[in-house]
Amino acid sequence: MSPQLPKPSPESSSAGLYFNDTELTLGLPGATKSGTKRGFSDTVGLNLRGPCNTDHASNPSENDVSGDSKPPPAKTQIVGWPPVKASRKNVAKISKYVKVAVDGAPYLRKVDLEMYGSYQQLLGSLEDMFSCFPIRNYLNERKLMDPVKGSDYMPTYEDRDGDWMLVGDVPWKMFVESCKRLRLMKSIEAIGLAPRESQKCTSTSGSKSL
Amino acid sequence: MDSKRKKDSPESNELTRSSPFPDEVLERVLGLVKSHKDRSSVSLVCKDWYNAERWSRTHVFIGNCYSVSPEIVARRFPNIRSVTLKGKPRFSDFNLVPLNWGADIHAWLVVFASKYPLLEELRLKRMTVTDESLEFLATTFTNFKALSLLSCDGFSTDGLAAIATHCKNMTELDIQENGIDDLGGGWLSCFPENFTSLEVLNFANLSSDVSFDALEKLVSRCRSLKFLKVNKNITLEQLQRLLECAPQLTELGTGSFHQELTTRQYAELESAFNNCKNLNTLSGLWEATPLYLPVLYPACMNLTFLNLSDAALQSGELAKLLARCPNLQRLWVLDTVEDKGLEAVGLSCPLLEELRVFPADPYEQDVVHGVTEMGFVAVSYGCPRLHYVLYFCRQMTNAAVATIVKNCPDFTHFRLCVMNPGEPDYLTDEPMDEAFGAVVKNCTKLQRLAVSGLLTDLTFEYIGKYAKNLETLSVAFAGSSDWGMQCVLSGCSKLRKLEIRDCPFGNEALLSGLEKYESMRSLWMSACNVTMNACRRLAKQMPRLNVEVMKDEESDDSQADKVYVYRSVAGPRRDAPPFVLTL
Numbered sequence: 001m002s003p004q005l006p007k008p009s010p011e012s013s014s015a016g017l018y019f020n021d022t023e024l025t026l027g028l029p030g031a032t033k034s035g036t037k038r039g040f041s042d043t044v045g046l047n048l049r050g051p052c053n054t055d056h057a058s059n060p061s062e063n064d065v066s067g068d069s070k071p072p073p074a075k076t077q078i079v080g081w082p083p084v085k086a087s088r089k090n091v092a093k094i095s096k097y098v099k100v101a102v103d104g105a106p107y108l109r110k111v112d113l114e115m116y117g118s119y120q121q122l123l124g125s126l127e128d129m130f131s132c133f134p135i136r137n138y139l140n141e142r143k144l145m146d147p148v149k150g151s152d153y154m155p156t157y158e159d160r161d162g163d164w165m166l167v168g169d170v171p172w173k174m175f176v177e178s179c180k181r182l183r184l185m186k187s188i189e190a191i192g193l194a195p196r197e198s199q200k201c202t203s204t205s206g207s208k209s210l
Numbered sequence: 211m212d213s214k215r216k217k218d219s220p221e222s223n224e225l226t227r228s229s230p231f232p233d234e235v236l237e238r239v240l241g242l243v244k245s246h247k248d249r250s251s252v253s254l255v256c257k258d259w260y261n262a263e264r265w266s267r268t269h270v271f272i273g274n275c276y277s278v279s280p281e282i283v284a285r286r287f288p289n290i291r292s293v294t295l296k297g298k299p300r301f302s303d304f305n306l307v308p309l310n311w312g313a314d315i316h317a318w319l320v321v322f323a324s325k326y327p328l329l330e331e332l333r334l335k336r337m338t339v340t341d342e343s344l345e346f347l348a349t350t351f352t353n354f355k356a357l358s359l360l361s362c363d364g365f366s367t368d369g370l371a372a373i374a375t376h377c378k379n380m381t382e383l384d385i386q387e388n389g390i391d392d393l394g395g396g397w398l399s400c401f402p403e404n405f406t407s408l409e410v411l412n413f414a415n416l417s418s419d420v421s422f423d424a425l426e427k428l429v430s431r432c433r434s435l436k437f438l439k440v441n442k443n444i445t446l447e448q449l450q451r452l453l454e455c456a457p458q459l460t461e462l463g464t465g466s467f468h469q470e471l472t473t474r475q476y477a478e479l480e481s482a483f484n485n486c487k488n489l490n491t492l493s494g495l496w497e498a499t500p501l502y503l504p505v506l507y508p509a510c511m512n513l514t515f516l517n518l519s520d521a522a523l524q525s526g527e528l529a530k531l532l533a534r535c536p537n538l539q540r541l542w543v544l545d546t547v548e549d550k551g552l553e554a555v556g557l558s559c560p561l562l563e564e565l566r567v568f569p570a571d572p573y574e575q576d577v578v579h580g581v582t583e584m585g586f587v588a589v590s591y592g593c594p595r596l597h598y599v600l601y602f603c604r605q606m607t608n609a610a611v612a613t614i615v616k617n618c619p620d621f622t623h624f625r626l627c628v629m630n631p632g633e634p635d636y637l638t639d640e641p642m643d644e645a646f647g648a649v650v651k652n653c654t655k656l657q658r659l660a661v662s663g664l665l666t667d668l669t670f671e672y673i674g675k676y677a678k679n680l681e682t683l684s685v686a687f688a689g690s691s692d693w694g695m696q697c698v699l700s701g702c703s704k705l706r707k708l709e710i711r712d713c714p715f716g717n718e719a720l721l722s723g724l725e726k727y728e729s730m731r732s733l734w735m736s737a738c739n740v741t742m743n744a745c746r747r748l749a750k751q752m753p754r755l756n757v758e759v760m761k762d763e764e765s766d767d768s769q770a771d772k773v774y775v776y777r778s779v780a781g782p783r784r785d786a787p788p789f790v791l792t793l
Binding site: 077078079080081082083084085086087088 | 301303304305306387388390415519560568569572574602627629631684686711712
């Protein structure tokens with residue numbers, strides 16, 4: 001019996017937000033969303049199942065060669081496989097996964113900051129991921145001190161020193177380096193983190209740094 | 211030495227001489243034979259030749275440290291100056307062998323101290339080496355010159371400090387891919403100020419900072435330095451200064467290739483590379499970005515070996531770089547270059563003989579990056595001299611492999627790793643039997659094979675039938691029954707190393723190789739269907755084999771979870787830890 005691992009779908013290449021199967025699976029039964037980002041609104045109101053191996057797109061018509069080699073435990077890592085030396089593991093593609101919390105959401109997500117080249121890309125992704133929570137994209141706003149609408153969220157992050165900062169002030173690369181976690185804070189609470197002048201904001205698009 | 215030798219072999223005076231040459235001449239001539247395989251053959255000709263060979267041998271290669279004892283080695287070879295030893299089974303690289311399994315060098319060093327006080331070189335692979343051993347080595351062997359440690363464990367940078375401090379004639383210090391305790395970079399500063407003999411220095415895999423000042427001075431005064439591989443912490447700016455001191459380098463491993471440089475610094479770096487006229491090997495290049503790769507261009511023309519397995523390059527960057535490396539013979543890359551990058555390999559490197567493609571994200575199961583069968587096929591069209599490949603991918607087809615081996619029939623080493631265990635041909639959904647069938651049928655010189663994907667016994671029938679020069683075979687998650695393994699054991703007459711994991715091969719297969727294992731170096735079988743009783747039978751019938759079993763924690767009493775069988779003239783191990791059961 002060949003191991004029932006889902007085949008990678010060609011569409012799932014977007015921005016590395018495809019999550020490992022050890023994440024809670026909240027897709028509706030029969031949903032064809034394998035490989036795409038799961039919108040937050042899809043998850044609201046569903047009964048949460050435990051880490052579930054069987055609801056993924058395992059095609060029942062897949063080959064079932066009997067009497068063959070033992071299938072590895074589904075979805076968990078097999079010891080020593082693939083056969084890559086320990087010294088190589090550390091050296092692979094740079095990735096920086098940070099937690100993303102949204103005020104009011106029951107659980108957190110994770111994003112790989114190395115997947116993005118700019119704040120625009122990151123915020124765009126966060127908006128997709130948490131589609132029912134409009135993120136205030138203050139970088140483009142002319143009137144920075146608008147009366148804050150109750151439903152807006154401000155992207156903030158915790159830096160190396162443990163301080164909560166407003167996303168967008170520093171060059172992109174510096175942000176990636178210093179960001180430990182992200183939090184989409186209800187705008188009302190974010191009032192204390194005053195964004196800087198708009199010209200500083202445009203210089204943070206990361207074009208100068210390597 | 212002449213009188214001593216004649217005392218040892220009194221018969222040589224009495225017997226009719228089989229050769230017209232006096233012993234001294236025979237020894238001189240045989241002394242020129244270098245390859246250890248040739249020397250083994252030489253020693254089998256007759257007693258005179260056996261003696262001449264053993265007296266003239268200066269280098270001994272021991273592929274399994276437990277196959278022989280240091281005393282036996284010293285008795286046979288009185289004049290050894292250089293020793294190569296390999297220890298743990300290869301699957302220990304992938305965490306299949308528990309810590310403290312053995313292969314400790316110390317007992318060997320103690321014997322060498324008395325029998326080979328003039329020992330100069332020690333090359334170890336998968337051995338346990340403690341700091342005490344390194345200190346002992348450094349202080350006992352006054353003529354010691356070359357130390358190479360590959361995939362070893364058990365020591366720390368303190369041990370390296372002892373080497374640097376005491377070995378006055380060091381020419382080579384090569385520390386590769388070891389599991390060591392990096393307690394700091396102070397060891398490098400232990401080389402004395404009047405020390406100038408170093409020719410090879412490799413500390414690429416150590417993580418802590420060495421004193422750059424000490425390194426720069428060391429490199430400056432060692433005028434014969436040919437190979438220099440530094441670690442990640444050395445910056446581009448520092449690299450430039452090192453290259454200024456040592457333009458004679460033939461092999462270079464850079465540090466981190468990612469630093470903000472001014473225009474002037476960039477130009478200086480490029481100029482430094484331009485001055486390295488003798489560079490044929492390049493590695494390191496951690497975090498290389500497209501902005502800085504061009505500084506390498508002046509040095510690329512003469513490159514024969516480019517190791518990019520630490521640099522996550524994209525296809526475009528690779529293409530630009532390879533366009534300048536027409537003489538490349540060996541290339542190691544990460545699969546971030548994707549098929550497009552491999553197409554560039556096929557276009558730019560017609561002399562390529564070896565390609566290794568490593569996975570950047572080996573544990574991500576649903577990643578869509580990486581390479582596929584298309585990349586491999588593209589390389590095979592452009593590089594007809596290809597004979598060594600190690601290829602990690604997530605999909606493959608039988609047809610692609612057939613094309614590849616048709617384009618490149620000279621494979622000696624074919625190691626294909628389809629990362630999902632039991633993955634079928636992704637176009638036809640069939641097993642990958644025909645792929646490996648094509649490999650063994652077309653590549654008559656094949657010495658080493660690693661198989662993967664969904665495979666039935668048919669693959670092994672093919673291997674047994676066609677792979678007549680096969681010496682090493684690695685199998686994982688493959689096969690249907692004992693018959694598969696039996697085909698290999700009965701068909702592959704030159705088989706020396708067989709390593710198997712997670713396959714449905716059982717007792718019948720194990721025991722069918724009874725007669726075979728003495729002609730092999732070793733057999734490894736883990737997570738198969740072998741029982742303790744079968745292992746005991748094997749051990750009982752073949753006393754010159756060591757049959758060792760390691761059991762997993764939750765397994766039932768009758769199962770032999772990990773079996774390691776190897777021939778030995780030294781008898782059962784005396785240093786086996788409690789979890790290694792010698793049957």
